[in-house]
Amino acid sequence: MAVALQKQVSLRDNMLANLEATLSANVKSGRQNTSQETAKLVLRSLTAIVKDKEWKNAQDLLRILRDFGKRLIEVDPTETVVGNVVRRVLKIVRDDYLRVHLGHSADQKLLLPHAVDDYATAYVDLKDHVLESIDEFEQEIDYALDNITQQADRLINDGEVILTYGKSRTVEAFLKAAKETRSITVVVVEGAPKYDGHEMARNLGNANIATTLVHDSAVFAIMGRVHKVILGTHSVMADGGLKAYSGAYSVACAAKHYSVPLLVCTPVYKLTPQFVTSEDQVGFNKLESPQEIYDFADGDFDEAEILNPTYDYVPPDLVPLFIFNVGGNSPSYVYRLLSELYHPDDYDLKGDV
Known part of the structure; x- marks a missing residue:
């Protein structure tokens, strides 16, 4: 025994x-x-x-x-x-x-x-x-992923110009699925400082999708020509906001300014019962090396603190629609999904059973 x-x-x-x-x-x-x-x-x-x-x-x-x-x-x-x-x-x-x-x-x-x-x-x-x-x-x-991509033909219209940011495996599959039944043009924002948008643009181009790669600084200028914005995300917070890679917030703000519909493609296992609080930045964000955004050989900044955060918080009022694997929902419905997926006693895993 x-x-x-x-x-x-x-x-x-x-x-x-x-x-x-x-x-x-x-x-x-x-x-x-x-x-x-x-x-x-x-x-x-x-x-x-x-x-x-x-x-x-x-x-x-x-x-x-x-x-x-x-x-x-x-x-x-x-x-x-x-x-x-x-x-x-x-x-x-x-x-x-x-x-x-x-x-x-x-x-x-x-x-x-x-x-x-x-x-x-x-x-x-x-x-x-x-x-x-x-x-x-x-x-x-x-x-x-299959359940998300199956919704592409209902949400994408023929001849649309779609903007996306950086690289997302889910968004890439979604756009490739849309290409099977629709003629689309995709604008990929390169996503500095990681520049993973370059790989995204290559992958879409190899799938015979008309693709244009643009600098992050060109987002506001080009947004007026775009029909839809489609983003991926790292997490969906309990209030319906996004924990997305840095740069997503500026894209979402530009989309709202031009009244361009923004869709977020993500599976429900990325939905977390956590909220964004100033006291829990360690649990929300992480800082990458500042060398990615500044060449220290250009000058000496002993008194400067250079931060390179990995994630942006995108508030729910900038996110009109989620494309989950269980269907499309607005941020206001997130609370209902939380109650279906998790027990309230398990929201905080640090507590007792």
């Missing part, structure tokens, strides 16, 4: 150490996993815990998963997808426990007071239910 327990603890610690090492190495090297890669990496580890870790009831499992999630978030607090996947799995455990506890579908009883439980009752078949639901979640992640 003691040997088996020791093996279970060792298994979880090894998985945690391996995942922490992978995430830490990416942070230190500056390598950016796609959000889908990060989500699946975390989900596979959580699945292994549900399968192989010893737990008696849902209460035990919630505690184990939450502790695991806390450690992962500490590696890189700005990577919101990690916390989102953990919260989603916690919601799965809670919902499946209630379904088993009530003996039938709890969809209509989840909001009733008598449905609240301490999750302490042990059920033999709970693990199978949880693993089945996690498998459905993994399929949702796998097909998220």
Whole structure:
């Protein structure tokens, strides 16, 4: 018994150490996993815990998963997808426990007071239910991009000029899908200082899409000729605002000035229950080397503090429409999606179960 327990603890610690090492190495090297890669990496580890870790009831499992999630978030607090996947799995455990506890579908009883439980009752078949639901979640992640791109022909009209900023795998796939049924022209803003818009423009050009690459400073001048702006984002905040890569805010402001519709293509696993607060800039933003934006050989600025933030916050009033893998929604509907995806007790993973 003691040997088996020791093996279970060792298994979880090894998985945690391996995942922490992978995430830490990416942070230190500056390598950016796609959000889908990060989500699946975390989900596979959580699945292994549900399968192989010893737990008696849902209460035990919630505690184990939450502790695991806390450690992962500490590696890189700005990577919101990690916390989102953990919260989603916690919601799965809670919902499946209630379904088993009530003996039938709890969809209509989840909001009733008598449905609240301490999750302490042990059920033999709970693990199978949880693993089945996690498998459905993994399929949702796998097909998220396809579900987003399938909406392209409804949202893009023939002959439109579309502007996008930098490089986004989701936006790239969305535009390529639109090209199959529509004749479009794409203006790509290069996205200094990383200039990943160059790669985006090449990829679109290789797909036979008429593409023009422009400087960031040309956004306002060219916006009057654009029919739509389509952006990707790192995260969608709880108020419907965006945590997007630096430069997105100026693009959104220009779009609003010219009354150009702005669409944000993103899967729902990027939706976080977190808000932007001045006290939590460590958890929202990260600073890159200022050498990317200033050549120190040009002069000595001992008294100057040069900041190179990775992300912009784009408020919800600049975002008319989200294109999620579950359909199109306005920022005002985000609160409803949050209640469907996560349990309120899991919004703050630092607290107790």
